[in-house]
Amino acid sequence: MEEIRQQSANSQEREEQSVVRARGVSKAYKTPQGRIDVLRRVDLSARLGEFVAITGPSGSGKTTLLTLLGALDAPDSGEIWLDEVAVHQLRGVAAADFRRTKVGFVFQLFYLLPGMSALENVMAPLLPYRKKLDFDLKQRARDLLEQVGLGERTGHVPARMSGGEQQRVAIARALINRPPVLLADEPTGNLDPATGNEILQVLQDLRERYNQTLIMVTHDQDIATRADRRIELGQTTSHAR
Numbered sequence: 001m002e003e004i005r006q007q008s009a010n011s012q013e014r015e016e017q018s019v020v021r022a023r024g025v026s027k028a029y030k031t032p033q034g035r036i037d038v039l040r041r042v043d044l045s046a047r048l049g050e051f052v053a054i055t056g057p058s059g060s061g062k063t064t065l066l067t068l069l070g071a072l073d074a075p076d077s078g079e080i081w082l083d084e085v086a087v088h089q090l091r092g093v094a095a096a097d098f099r100r101t102k103v104g105f106v107f108q109l110f111y112l113l114p115g116m117s118a119l120e121n122v123m124a125p126l127l128p129y130r131k132k133l134d135f136d137l138k139q140r141a142r143d144l145l146e147q148v149g150l151g152e153r154t155g156h157v158p159a160r161m162s163g164g165e166q167q168r169v170a171i172a173r174a175l176i177n178r179p180p181v182l183l184a185d186e187p188t189g190n191l192d193p194a195t196g197n198e199i200l201q202v203l204q205d206l207r208e209r210y211n212q213t214l215i216m217v218t219h220d221q222d223i224a225t226r227a228d229r230r231i232e233l234g235q236t237t238s239h240a241r
């Protein structure tokens with residue numbers, strides 16, 4: 001009995017330590033062909049510093065779930081809490097403020113601005129707020145580029161960098177606001193296996209350095225097995241007219 005009480009206290013403690021909690025999250029898209037139920041009552045939780053992999057077949061809603069966690073879109077029902085913010089309730093400016101302060105995004109296709117140097121790309125998300133910041137933006141961007149191994153390439157434009165280097169810049173950019181949570185969508189999907197491994201190592205090192213939570217969508221079973229926790233989405237998508 002004591003053991004059961006202890007177990008439930010432990011699980012409650014774990015729940016309380018969660019920096020991300022999603023409960024009963026559902027999302028459907030309306031298309032000209034009818035409604036697509038993508039996520040149905042999905043639960044997810046992640047503690048501070050934890051690495052969580054989201055896996056599942058193509059079309060099971062992995063990217064959709066990541067966009068909901070990052071307030072790029074809103075769920076139809078269910079709750080999402082991230083660093084004590086009720087993400088499911090955010091819209092418009094409040095959602096943009098949340099994205100700027102609480103999360104970093106890394107995508108498969110880097111999305112760097114082609115006309116800007118690595119340093120300018122990393123500074124870009126906070127450039128409009130530069131005067132209000134209580135730290136030196138350029139110095140932080142330089143430090144981050146150093147930490148991802150590009151200390152010597154700060155002046156290079158994306159066209160003069162390899163895919164792996166461009167992804168390193170994108171990771172540094174995602175961390176410029178020191179977010180508690182990094183959301184990564186197939187960050188190694190566009191890279192050869194060796195470069196992909198290097199990028200994974202960079203993400204792991206930075207996660208430890210900043211005690212960040214890393215939530216990563218991946219098709220790669222090897223990467224998923226390295227995660228602390230794995231959320232497997234089923235073939236939940238169904239179409240209804």
Ligand SMILES: Nc1ncnc2c1ncn2[C@@H]1O[C@H](COP(=O)(O)OP(=O)(O)OP(=O)(O)O)[C@@H](O)[C@H]1O
Nearest residue numbers: 029031036038057058059060061062063064065237
């Ligand atoms: N904005 C949208 N409008 C309509 N349908 C969408 C939209 N976004 C995604 N979908 C559909 O929702 C389903 C889930 O898409 P999602 O990209 O979340 O899956 P996924 O598991 O990440 O897939 P993949 O592994 O192929 O990237 C797919 O059928 C997709 O076509």
